[in-house]
Amino acid sequence: MRTHQQMKASSLLFPHPRHLEDKEGVFRLHETTSVAAEPLLNAIGDQCAVLLGCKRGGEDILFKVQKEMAEEAYRLTITKNQIVIRSSTPIGSFRALSTLRRLALLTDNILPCCLVEDEPSYSWRGFMLDCSRHMFSVPFIKKLIDIASLFHLNRFHWHLTDDQGWRIPLEGYEKLETTASKRTESQYTDGRTYGRLYTKEEILEIQAYAHEHHMLIIPELETPGHVSALLAAYPELGCTKGPYTVPDSWGIFEEVLCAGNEGVFTFLEDAIAQISELFSDPYIHIGGDECPHRAWEACPACRNRMKELDLQHAHQLQAYMTSRICKLVEKAGKRPIGWDEVLEGTELLGLPKDLIVMSWRGLGGGIEASKRGHQVIMSPNTAGCYFDYKHLDSEEEMGNLGVSTLRDVASFACTPPSLDPSVRQNILGGQANLWTEKVTSSKQAEYLLFPRLMFMAGQLWNPQQTETNLAKREVLQMLCDNLGVLSYRGPLS
Numbered sequence: 243m244r245t246h247q248q249m250k251a252s253s254l255l256f257p258h259p260r261h262l263e264d265k266e267g268v269f270r271l272h273e274t275t276s277v278a279a280e281p282l283l284n285a286i287g288d289q290c291a292v293l294l295g296c297k298r299g300g301e302d303i304l305f306k307v308q309k310e311m312a313e314e315a316y317r318l319t320i321t322k323n324q325i326v327i328r329s330s331t332p333i334g335s336f337r338a339l340s341t342l343r344r345l346a347l348l349t350d351n352i353l354p355c356c357l358v359e360d361e362p363s364y365s366w367r368g369f370m371l372d373c374s375r376h377m378f379s380v381p382f383i384k385k386l387i388d389i390a391s392l393f394h395l396n397r398f399h400w401h402l403t404d405d406q407g408w409r410i411p412l413e414g415y416e417k418l419e420t421t422a423s424k425r426t427e428s429q430y431t432d433g434r435t436y437g438r439l440y441t442k443e444e445i446l447e448i449q450a451y452a453h454e455h456h457m458l459i460i461p462e463l464e465t466p467g468h469v470s471a472l473l474a475a476y477p478e479l480g481c482t483k484g485p486y487t488v489p490d491s492w493g494i495f496e497e498v499l500c501a502g503n504e505g506v507f508t509f510l511e512d513a514i515a516q517i518s519e520l521f522s523d524p525y526i527h528i529g530g531d532e533c534p535h536r537a538w539e540a541c542p543a544c545r546n547r548m549k550e551l552d553l554q555h556a557h558q559l560q561a562y563m564t565s566r567i568c569k570l571v572e573k574a575g576k577r578p579i580g581w582d583e584v585l586e587g588t589e590l591l592g593l594p595k596d597l598i599v600m601s602w603r604g605l606g607g608g609i610e611a612s613k614r615g616h617q618v619i620m621s622p623n624t625a626g627c628y629f630d631y632k633h634l635d636s637e638e639e640m641g642n643l644g645v646s647t648l649r650d651v652a653s654f655a656c657t658p659p660s661l662d663p664s665v666r667q668n669i670l671g672g673q674a675n676l677w678t679e680k681v682t683s684s685k686q687a688e689y690l691l692f693p694r695l696m697f698m699a700g701q702l703w704n705p706q707q708t709e710t711n712l713a714k715r716e717v718l719q720m721l722c723d724n725l726g727v728l729s730y731r732g733p734l735s
């Protein structure tokens with residue numbers, strides 16, 4: 243393990259705390275160090291003992307409740323003889339524990355004395371993993387959640403359905419497992435198939451782990467496009483009724499859910515109800531991106547629907563579907579989130595106001611959504627948020643479709659200074675996305691994620707100047723090494 247035992251807290255801590263004072267001396271953490279917590283924070287006391295390798299009992303480390311603090315805020319005091327953490331909630335004390343854990347990892351448990359007063363700039367600090375195109379194991383997803391939470395990220399957006407594979411088990415739909423979850427890998431000649439569903443037990447295990455790490459899970463059910471796998475299993479949900487296949491190539495596919503077939507909404511109502519029961523957090527992502535409209539234009543049922551609603555073009559039909567699907571999500575007691583294409587074609591039918599818009603094609607969609615009164619999550623592919631992109635514009639680098647350099651990520655601002663305050667107030671925060679068309683293994687995923695995910699976390703917790711962030715690159719590299727993740731070590735841009 244590489245460590246920095248002689249350094250001050252200010253040169254080690256990332257994300258940058260709101261307020262930090264370096265003090266003289268060190269606190270030596272070892273196996274006989276004891277942890278105590280007031281009753282509200284008891285679970286954090288146990289977690290602290292496990293994560294820092296110490297024991298319950300005395301008050302060498304003390305978690306105290308301080309009522310007037312914000313939910314995620316904490317105050318951490320490290321002196322030579324004691325560590326005291328104050329917060330109003332277990333979430334705040336968990337953020338403090340994460341800060342402590344990073345310091346311990348960097349200093350071989352010889353913690354520099356300091357005072358930290360901290361709280362986040364944005365409430366939504368997310369990362370997305372595409373588990374449709376390639377699946378990732380439960381242990382690997384847990385490893386990512388652990389590391390993400392160590393850097394104060396608090397939302398895991400789990401992309402579970404797409405053209406190339408459906409991953410959510412639903413009762414009464416056996417062909418999701420036998421057909422929608424599998425694809426033939428045509429690049430091999432032995433007829434092998436790829437993919438399966440996650441089991442309910444696996445999903446619940448990941449959810450419980452995320453909740454222990456104070457991270458919410460947002461399952462994504464793609465609609466009305468990116469549904470080839472679903473249509474292969476249930477061709478009656480498509481405009482031409484198939485037959486369809488689960489593709490093993492990448493791109494945007496013409497076949498989408500039929501907007502004129504009531505059976506589609508019956509299926510979606512059931513699927514959303516089951517997903518809402520399986521996942522306990524408040525949000526469901528309903529997709530909405532990259533939906534071609536040619537199939538609707540050629541479909542008698544879809545044309546009838548347009549006539550009945552007096553719609554002029556198929557973009558408006560997508561707005562109709564978005565609104566109906568949002569209502570199904572609301573009926574199931576959840577809040578819908580959609581990619582920024584949901585803003586298109588809404589001039590006649592509008593959009594439900596509680597729909598949260600995730601802006602991926604630049605910041606523009608998010609700005610427009612905010613002006614229209616929607617809450618917004620910024621995840622622009624144009625500003626460093628797409629981690630399937632290469633680290634560097636080089637043929638030697640792995641990656642797909644674009645470039646997100648470390649400098650781009652370290653400069654990411656989900657609310658640039660030029661934004662009007664009325665727009666800014668609806669922006670909940672931001673998110674990094676890892677699409678996995680060309681990411682076939684967890685080691686490749688790690689290489690694309692780190693250290694970019696750490697810079698992203700910093701910009702969502704407490705944004706800094708680019709150079710201030712980049713100055714911590716060596717510290718982040720050391721953390722990657724000590725956490726056992728493969729990381730990119732090349733130029734900043």
Ligand SMILES: [Zn+2]
Nearest residue numbers: 481500541544
């Ligand atoms: Zn149709």
